[in-house]
Amino acid sequence: MNGEPxxxxxGDTEVCGGMADFAVNVRTGTPPAWLADRLRASIADLAAYPDPTAARQAVARRHGRAAGEVLLTAGAAEAFVLLARVLAPQRAVVVxxxxxxxxxALRAAGHPxxxxxxxxxxxxxxxxxxASADLVMIGNPTNPTSVLHPAAAITALARxxxxxxVDEAFMDCVPGEPESLAGRLPPGVVVLRSLTKTWGLAGLRAGYVLAAPSLIARLAEAQPLWAVSTPALVAIEACSTPEAVAEADAWAVEMGAERDRFAAELTGRGLYVVPGARASFLCLRVPDAxxxxxxxxxxxxxxxxxxxxxxxxxxxxxxxxxxxxxxDELLEVxxxxGI
Incomplete structure (x- = not known):
C-alpha cells in the first residue's frame, strides 16, 4: 500500500466460506420472506427493459421529495462514481x-x-x-465509527x-432517522441512500440519490442506460412503503438495544469502543488488532x-x-x- 490505506x-473480502461473519454490515436473516417473494416474482418481467418510474415515485413519497429530486442507482457505490464523473471540484474534501x-471514486476520476x-x-x-472546499463528502452515521453527526453540523457546511x-447508507439503523437530511435536502446538499444493509440486498445493488433536479439530470446523463435492474427496482419500490419503513424502524430499535449491550460487554473488558454508536456495528481499539x-x-x-x-x-x-x-459466542472466543 506504499504507506497509504x-x-x-x-468487508466482504474478510469472509471465507463457513466463517462467522462479523465483518460485513449486512443484516443477517435477510431479505425477509415477503421481499424475497416479490423478487422471485419479478423474474417474470425480465424480458422487458427496466422501467424506474414506480420505484422513483415510491422513493419520492417515502422522503417527501419530488420525483425529479430522485435518481435510482445500482447501490450507493454507483452514485459515488457518477458524482465523481459529473462534478469538477477545485478542492474536494473527504471527512x-x-x-x-x-x-x-474521486481519485479514479482524476480529482485530487x-x-x-x-x-x-x-x-x-x-x-x-x-472554507474554500467546494465539495465535501461525509458519512452519517459514519462507517466504520458508527458515529451519528447532528444534522445541524452537516447543514452548517452548506454554502x-x-x-x-452525505452518505446515509446506515441512517435506517437509527429509529426515526432524526438526523437525516433526506426529507430536508438543504440547497447544495446531496443525500445517498442504500437498501443493501437493512434488507440484505448486497448482491442486487439497490440505492438512490436525492439532490436538486438540475444535478439529478446531470447524473442521469452520466449513468448508463437501464443501470438499475428490474428486480432492484421492485426492491426499491417495496422497501419504500410505509409498512417496510415501519419494519425497518422496529428492527433498528431491537438492533440498537443489542448493540448497546454488546458495546457495554466489550467496554467492560477494558476495550475502547467508540462511544455513542448508532449504526449496526462497533468500532474498537484493540492492541495488536x-x-x-x-x-x-x-x-x-x-x-x-x-x-x-x-x-x-x-x-x-x-x-x-x-x-x-x-x-455472545464472539465474546466467549x-x-x-485473553480479551
Whole structure:
C-alpha cells in the first residue's frame, strides 16, 4: 500500500466460506420472506427493459421529495462514481474515517482529494473543513465509527458554490432517522441512500440519490442506460412503503438495544469502543488488532480490519452487531484469547 490505506479493501473480502461473519454490515436473516417473494416474482418481467418510474415515485413519497429530486442507482457505490464523473471540484474534501469508496471514486476520476481526519471520539466540527472546499463528502452515521453527526453540523457546511454529499447508507439503523437530511435536502446538499444493509440486498445493488433536479439530470446523463435492474427496482419500490419503513424502524430499535449491550460487554473488558454508536456495528481499539483478527480467523470468526480506513490504524477493528447468541459466542472466543 506504499504507506497509504487500501481504499479498495472492503468487508466482504474478510469472509471465507463457513466463517462467522462479523465483518460485513449486512443484516443477517435477510431479505425477509415477503421481499424475497416479490423478487422471485419479478423474474417474470425480465424480458422487458427496466422501467424506474414506480420505484422513483415510491422513493419520492417515502422522503417527501419530488420525483425529479430522485435518481435510482445500482447501490450507493454507483452514485459515488457518477458524482465523481459529473462534478469538477477545485478542492474536494473527504471527512475521515469513513467509507473509502467516495475518495476512491474521486481519485479514479482524476480529482485530487484532501482529508479532514476527525479527532477524539470522531465527532464532527464543521469548522474543520476548509472554507474554500467546494465539495465535501461525509458519512452519517459514519462507517466504520458508527458515529451519528447532528444534522445541524452537516447543514452548517452548506454554502453557495459548495456541494455537500452525505452518505446515509446506515441512517435506517437509527429509529426515526432524526438526523437525516433526506426529507430536508438543504440547497447544495446531496443525500445517498442504500437498501443493501437493512434488507440484505448486497448482491442486487439497490440505492438512490436525492439532490436538486438540475444535478439529478446531470447524473442521469452520466449513468448508463437501464443501470438499475428490474428486480432492484421492485426492491426499491417495496422497501419504500410505509409498512417496510415501519419494519425497518422496529428492527433498528431491537438492533440498537443489542448493540448497546454488546458495546457495554466489550467496554467492560477494558476495550475502547467508540462511544455513542448508532449504526449496526462497533468500532474498537484493540492492541495488536491485526494479530487478534488473525487469531479470530483461525477460530472461524471474521471481523473487519481498521487499518484500511484513513484516520484509523493497526489497532482498530470494526465488528458487526448480530443477535445476542452470536454476539455472545464472539465474546466467549475473545475471552479465550485473553480479551
Amino acid at each position: 487500501d481504499l479498495r479493501h472492503h 475521515h474515517p469513513q467509507f473509502t469508496e467516495p475518495e476512491a 482529494v484532501e482529508r479532514v481526519v476527525l479527532g477524539k471520539d470522531f465527532t464532527f466540527d464543521p469548522g474543520a473543513v476548509p 453557495p458554490g459548495r456541494t455537500v454529499v 491485526l494479530g487478534i483478527r488473525a487469531l479470530l480467523r483461525q477460530r472461524g470468526y471474521a471481523v473487519r480490519r481498521g487499518d484500511t480506513f484513513p484516520g484509523l490504524g493497526p489497532d482498530w477493528l470494526r465488528v458487526a452487531v448480530r443477535d445476542r447468541a452470536a454476539d 475473545l475471552c479465550d484469547l
